[in-house]
Amino acid sequence: MRAPPNKVSTKGRRKGSSKKVTAKSIKVPSQRSTKRLASRWERIDVQYPGSYEGSNSTPNTVIPPKRVKNQSLRPSMLRQIPEEFHPFIDSLVHVEGDGHCGFRCVAAMLDMGEDEWPTVRQNLIQELDTEFGMYCSIFGIAEANEIRCALHVTSDGPVGDDKWMTVPNMAYIIATTYKVVFMTLAISGCSIFFPLRGSPDPPALHKRMAVAFVNTNHFIGVVLRDGHPMPLTAHMWTYNRRVEAQTWVDPYSARIAAYSAYLTAKHGGGDPSVVDLSEE
Template structure:
């Protein structure tokens, strides 16, 4: 989707968060889950303040589940790969991979990675917080 589709993306993430709020609040804590929901709610079409910016790494988990993607974040402070915390995976050939880079200390941009690119380390909470049915998401990448 293009940059103009951000309201749809935010609404999809809110729906995912609301659907599994119990899971997210047990992972992030109730206060953090509510903060994420607040940050996702935007009513105007203009620029948003810092309180409405994407909160990583926690929103990355929600993105990976909502869109059933392997989601990678690239930043000077560190890079991570986020696999969905729930749900079984598609065959590896059908996996969708998305990557964003954090630039200028305030903005994420989409990045297109070439086939065979190296993968950042798996986000630290994934092995401990994922549901059993999601454990095979990593198999194609670490076999």
């Protein structure tokens, strides 16, 4: 931004005839008028195009990308993701923590933009209603109804924990609704969810999505590089998926087995998917 080339006199009346501003110039009473502050800025813009490109008056507005990725990995967040995934983390997708964070993560990771969380909720309700019998056989009628109640909201404001995204039950619905390989990461354990129905696409076209549960009350998205470990398959998928969906796991079997072996060695043998909750 540069100053006007000529000094502007602010005292008295201009001597001589006043030259009217043409239609091609800025539409203000005079080239030298100081009565409207905006004219000073407008004249600078005309005389020196591009000198004020950051102004709100600029007609071309830069729209931020729908998918927000924070390249600076927060140590506090990383500590809550199993260390074996750290070398493969490209970025973390941080979303607003208003009770809709899980659905915001799904929307952001699908390149819809996190503010499309109502669409995600509605899509999950539609899937649940379409295959209600299947989900009742998996979760039970009472829990299936509870899931539907948790998905339904009547406003776009913050909500309590009764409306949060819950894992593992909603993870099955997410994977099936969007036909994605859905991974959940947490220090307490990691799982992978495949669609319960529908034939898989060729492996090269598979969409993979990962979310991490942090701070005991918040979800963030995790963008992983190729070759990352594959968590253990969610237990109920094996017994409840339809026949046409059984090959979803095939391209990942070797990596899942490798991760299982890693957990076995790390925890000193035994089934890593079993946690002893006895007092002893």
